[in-house]
Amino acid sequence: MAQTNTAFATTGRSRKGEPFVWLTAAGLTIGVILTLGLLGLVVVKGLEVFWPARLVVLEVEPAEGSGQGTAAGTVAGYVVQERVRRDLAGKTHEEIQVFRGNRELHGEKFVFLDRADIAETRQPGDLLLVERLEGGHVIGRAGALELAGGERLEAGAAGFDERLEQLIEESAGRREELKRIEKDQIGRNAKRVKELNLEAKLAGSDAGVAAELAELREEFERLDGERGEIRERLEADHFVVESADGREIRLAGGELLHVFRPNEAGFLGRLGEMFRRGWTFLSSDPREANTEGGVYPAIFGTVVMTLVMSIFVTPFGVIAAIYLREYAKQGHLVRAVRISVNNLAGVPSIVFGVFGLAFFIYFVGGLVDDTFFPDAEEPVYKSGGILWASLTLALLTVPVVIVATEEALAAVPRGVREAALACGASKWQAIQRVVLPASLPGILTGVILAMARGAGEVAPLMLVGVVKSAPDLPIDGVAPFVHPERQFMHLGFHIYDLGFQSPDSEAAKPMVFATTLLLISIVVVMNLAAIVIRNRLRKKYATSSF
């Protein structure tokens, strides 16, 4: 070091390897950016779905050679997206996609318009966005209410809005009533009739059975009459909407779900509407091939399935890991078992689906059906259901729990173990009262990972019980209340179904984002809950010494 004047001047050795530090940091940065980007996109797009957009009225006058072929006229709706299109001649067009609803008038709910064709844009305050049961949204001006008994109330007349609100509420009540009659009462009636018929077929009919059948028949007639009456009432009133191009749409009162004036609403009004839509999304059943309505059954299915899976996988994995780590003689066999378990975690999940189908459904389900439901007409347990799906996923995630538990057990300090034994504990007492509590946080970490993996898994579920529409939840008010054999809906599969199987992909697109956001949120919430529990335990059972 001839030219340096201090004893500790650097020789450059201390900076060796610094490029690698940069490399690792860059790797992490890329990962973080990708993750945040994905999350950001999902959150923004997912929330956007619920934010009520302003409605616009566009006067379209096609210029020469626009190529889109839009007819002149008036279009009302909200802008969904903007895009730039290059036509065959190489000219670029700025286009907007407008949702204009009113399917019975236009056939298509969406329309692309060239910006150059738009002569005028207005935002009239009185435009309505009407949600209805079938056929998608209706956009237009309020026309009139044609009430039962020939009464007609023109829009703008005193009490029009109130009467409309009232009509919507009444219809909701009637639909509830109708559903109750159809599902509960008529359903029960039909079930009993079926039972009696079977009984009669097996044992020969007797007077008692015949009398009951006649009674049931009578009850059915009565219920059917009630049903018809309510249906009539639902059709009796009409709400007339004038579309932007001057045509009329008559909506039956029973069809109406909600009416909203997005252009009149202030910020708070729109916020309120956003929460209403969000709540509807969370709490109601899907309609229109899943593109409208909510995802409540899918949320329910996902959560129940994940919880049931955790209930199966936790004890199973923990017990297996205790045996492997604490009792089994550590030799070649145990090592082979351990390697197999680790490899099991890498098997493609669809393989577990196939296994679940073959073993749980056909074999176990078949046995159950043969033993307990020998004269059921349709398979009960020998078909996909939430129980089999949970078990399949438990199998899929058990390696995660085993590995985590083994590591947690191994991490318990030897001193603590020896102390327990030195107090005169048997091996099992030491494990049960000292080693297990001390490794509980680690075990829970494994369960959290298993839950996260299980909740996001879709492929195997498609083989063992998930369906695109299952109106009957696996837990409900009908005896025996828990129906482990029922098929169910799942958010992951719902996303797939909306995104790739939907007949109306444009309408399904916002639902895909909203459902994705929801699935991510549910997984995060379940994980956070588990993490909170784990941290509590960790405080209680911390093993670090001074």
Added chain:
Amino acid sequence: MHEMVQTLEETASTEVSQAAIEVADVDFCYGRSRALKDISLKVPKGEIIAFIGPSGCGKSTLLRCFNRMNDLVPGARVTKGEIHVNGVEIHQPGVDPVELRRRVGMVFQKSNPFPRTIYENVAYGPRLAGPVEKSDLDDVVEGALRGAALWDEVKDRLDESAFGLSGGQQQRLCIARTIAVKPEIVLMDEPCSALDPVATAKVEELILELKKDYTIVVVTHNMQQATRISDLTAFFYLGELVEFDRTSAIFTSPKRQETEDYVTGRFG
């Protein structure tokens, strides 16, 4: 298991003068390597015995033989000789190590409280034998904590985590946990090695106090400590028992040159 208890008790009552621990010609191996060679010694009842010797000479190994703690180490075993505790050979088939350990308690070098409350730590041993009345258990816990000179410091925080205690307090908690089981012999492996002089003094006081009820074997690297607390001292070197005598004799007039070198600090 009950037979064993009876034998231990019977022998204890019939031959009062009998040694608490008697080691005869013991060899001990970890796999292939021989850690103890031909050890023979007698630990009389009610006395404090100190094991001294340079690091790696086999003190801990021998100590852990007395309660068969070495059973946990794969490949470790006594290859020759016999170890009697209260007159019973502890490797014979009828001996249950779990019962043996209830009578031969152990305190470790590094304090190792359970990740539980102070109360739970002390109550752990008594509970193992079966369900205990809460009030009885409270008495046992208080008695053990008083015996370990810790009661006054922790009586208001029994429900707090044991990790909130200082290092010295944790070590005394471990002693309390050991004596709560009411053993006959207490083995201590360098119980003060992680403690400051004040805590060390407390633990030493405690050991002298415990002498009334227990036979105590203590491993130590601290010569002064050995002279302060022990009645007998055994000096080990390279897996062999070099000298075993009254403590005063070992430190003032050792018979062997190695012993003298070691206790006077001229070793190596």
